Amino acid sequence: MRISELGQATGVDVETIRYYEKEGLLPPPARAANGYRAYGAAHLERLSFVRHCRALDMSLAEIRHLLDFVAHPEADCGEINRLIDEHLGRVQARLKSLSALENQLLALRASCGAGHVAADCGILHELVAAAHDEARACRAKAENPERHGPS
Template sequence: MKIGELAKATAIPVETIRYYEKIGLLPNPDRDTNGYRTYRNSHLGRLLFIKRCRSLDMAQDEIRELIRLSETPEADCQEVDALLAHHLNHVRDRLKELKNLEKTLQQLQKACSDAGTVKECGILDGLNAEIEGLQSKSRDHENHVPGTHRPGYG
């Protein structure tokens, strides 16, 4: 099948499919004599696997590791379990971060409950004060798998 057909079957944009090829999550397809890519059912299955992993907020390196582990079906599944446990801990940490974010936003919103000018806005003052704290927190963010979820990656 052609890339457009694959994109339609998986609801994954063509650009994303090409990106997954580029970073090695999806094997390169065969080429027809006219140079067009020809995808097989194995590509479809791999893309659907990647899509399911991404829907669970797994990082590219986590998906890559799961793919590597799936290529040795007779191996012990302890590594898969450990990867999932690590990811689950990351999700729990993110939930805590989101709860803290919610509290901070609520506090900021309370700072501007009275009508006034933008110059007197408590929200803007609070946001300016928060910038320094947020910059230091972003450097401390734990990753799923070491080296993943760095700024600009996903």
């Protein structure tokens, strides 16, 4: 199959397929007599694996590592467990951060009164106040860098 057909079959953009080839996640395909890339079932399977890993928000380095294990099924899977545990830890930290962001936005939204003009908007007042506080802290740090430590 041609690259466009592979992309259509997997839902992966043609440029992304080329990028995965360049990064070594996909083996180079054979070339047909007309110079087109000729992909086979193995490419489809591997690209589907990569796509699924990306849907799990895995990095290309993590995927590359997992592909090494696919190529060596006799290897001990302890490293796979560690990789997934580390990835899970990063996802959990991001969820915690997103939850904190959600709480900030909910509090910000709750600060809005029934005003209908920007001058009376509680959200804008809160954002402007926070920006002033941050700017003040930045000025203090710039004026007295030894007191605030390296950035």
